[in-house]
Each structure stands twice: as C-alpha cells, then as structure tokens.
Amino acid sequence: MTRSSPVPVRLRGLAGNLCRSAIVMGLFGFIQTSPAEAASQKHPSRHHHSAQHSSTTPVELKAQPGTELDRQARSLNADLLDDAARHNETPIVLTGTAKLAPKQKNMILFVQLQSYRLCGSAGCTTSIYRRNGNKWDTLLDSVNGSIRIARQRHNGLADIIIDGNDRWVFDGQKYEDTLNSP
Known part of the structure; x- marks a missing residue:
C-alpha cells in the first residue's frame, strides 16, 4: 500500500473548516444571498420598504x-x-x-x-x-x-x-x- 499525498488531507481539512465557517456565518446572518434569493426572503426592513412603494x-x-x-x-x-x-x-x-x-x-x-x-x-x-x-x-x-x-x-x-x-x-x-x- 502506498502512502497518499498530504495535499488531499489538507484539502479535506480546509473544506471542513470552510464548511464550519459557513455554518457559523449563516447562523449570524453574514452570508449574502443572490438577488433572486434575497427577493424571495422576507425581511422586516424590506417589507416596510415595499409597503411604502405599494402606495406609490x-x-x-x-x-x-x-x-x-x-x-x-x-x-x-x-x-x-x-x-x-x-x-x-x-x-x-x-x-x-x-x-x-x-x-x-x-x-x-x-x-x-x-x-x-x-x-x-x-x-x-x-x-x-x-x-x-x-x-x-x-x-x-x-x-x-x-x-x-x-x-x-x-x-x-x-x-x-x-x-x-x-x-x-x-x-x-x-x-x-x-x-x-x-
């Protein structure tokens, strides 16, 4: 059996860290969504803003x-x-x-x-x-x-x-x- 290269191990470690970071960022609202996703989400400030536009x-x-x-x-x-x-x-x-x-x-x-x-x-x-x-x-x-x-x-x-x-x-x-x- 040959020993595997250390690069995949490092990548797996990096991928795990990125995944954990994304989860934490998502929990605290730091991840930005695409414009289409943002438009479909309900945010209190956006709801108020669109209510203002509904009367104009x-x-x-x-x-x-x-x-x-x-x-x-x-x-x-x-x-x-x-x-x-x-x-x-x-x-x-x-x-x-x-x-x-x-x-x-x-x-x-x-x-x-x-x-x-x-x-x-x-x-x-x-x-x-x-x-x-x-x-x-x-x-x-x-x-x-x-x-x-x-x-x-x-x-x-x-x-x-x-x-x-x-x-x-x-x-x-x-x-x-x-x-x-x-």
Missing part, C-alpha cells in the same frame, strides 16, 4: 427621439443641451409623463438629461414641468434619484417621492422638499 407609482423615463415630448424637453433644456454641445457631448434625453391629479388637464412632463457633464456621483438630475397654456412652468428643478408618485396630495397635486424616502409636496406653485435643512 414609479415615473417611467425613456428616450423618445423625434416625438413631441422629446421636442418639448429639448426646448425646455436648450441651454443645457447647448452647453453640452460646446463640450462635444450629445446628452441622452429621457422623458415621461405622469398624472399628478385625478382630473388633471395640463400635461406634466418629466425630463432627465444624461451625459458625462450633466450627471454626477448622485446620478442624473430630473426636472418636472407643467403645461400652462402655451408655456411650461417648472414645478421641480434638478432632483437626483428615482421618482415615484404618492397617493397623498397637497394643494391639488400628488406628492413626489425621491429615492424612496424624500417627500416633496406641492405648495400651489412648485414642489418643496419636506426634509428640514441643517
């Missing part, structure tokens, strides 16, 4: 080149687009619309410009406009993060939720942040 509707922004929405968005942001062109950039223009009141008559336009110069570490900014006759009023200028429409309203228009927890309310003319300034 996401604003869908997409590129719509050649459409009337795209033309309006480019017109409203001509100064930013001109500046980007001077720096040899062609921003992507994303647009979307949303209903902010039950009997809304005027169009609400969401516009996001994406380019190296126009986006920063916090992401790209989005502005919100409302059609007022032949002109557009700026309701909210340059916010970063995902945008959701809440069911709760102030002064006739739905509250806006930025990045899941920053609530903006309509004051009759424009949206105001509800977070206290430091």
Whole structure:
C-alpha cells in the first residue's frame, strides 16, 4: 500500500473548516444571498420598504427621439443641451409623463438629461414641468434619484417621492422638499 499525498488531507481539512465557517456565518446572518434569493426572503426592513412603494407609482423615463415630448424637453433644456454641445457631448434625453391629479388637464412632463457633464456621483438630475397654456412652468428643478408618485396630495397635486424616502409636496406653485435643512 502506498502512502497518499498530504495535499488531499489538507484539502479535506480546509473544506471542513470552510464548511464550519459557513455554518457559523449563516447562523449570524453574514452570508449574502443572490438577488433572486434575497427577493424571495422576507425581511422586516424590506417589507416596510415595499409597503411604502405599494402606495406609490414609479415615473417611467425613456428616450423618445423625434416625438413631441422629446421636442418639448429639448426646448425646455436648450441651454443645457447647448452647453453640452460646446463640450462635444450629445446628452441622452429621457422623458415621461405622469398624472399628478385625478382630473388633471395640463400635461406634466418629466425630463432627465444624461451625459458625462450633466450627471454626477448622485446620478442624473430630473426636472418636472407643467403645461400652462402655451408655456411650461417648472414645478421641480434638478432632483437626483428615482421618482415615484404618492397617493397623498397637497394643494391639488400628488406628492413626489425621491429615492424612496424624500417627500416633496406641492405648495400651489412648485414642489418643496419636506426634509428640514441643517
């Protein structure tokens, strides 16, 4: 009989140690799961977060080149687009619309410009406009993060939720942040 190599013995010892470590880590919640597994697990903080999202509707922004929405968005942001062109950039223009009141008559336009110069570490900014006759009023200028429409309203228009927890309310003319300034 020949003596076996010490490598398998070391590997078996290493495998046993790894297995014990995984069990301990699993018991204390240190093991991360895949996104699919994480989505199927129930966590109190996630449940609360998803409950918050159940009463809101996401604003869908997409590129719509050649459409009337795209033309309006480019017109409203001509100064930013001109500046980007001077720096040899062609921003992507994303647009979307949303209903902010039950009997809304005027169009609400969401516009996001994406380019190296126009986006920063916090992401790209989005502005919100409302059609007022032949002109557009700026309701909210340059916010970063995902945008959701809440069911709760102030002064006739739905509250806006930025990045899941920053609530903006309509004051009759424009949206105001509800977070206290430091």
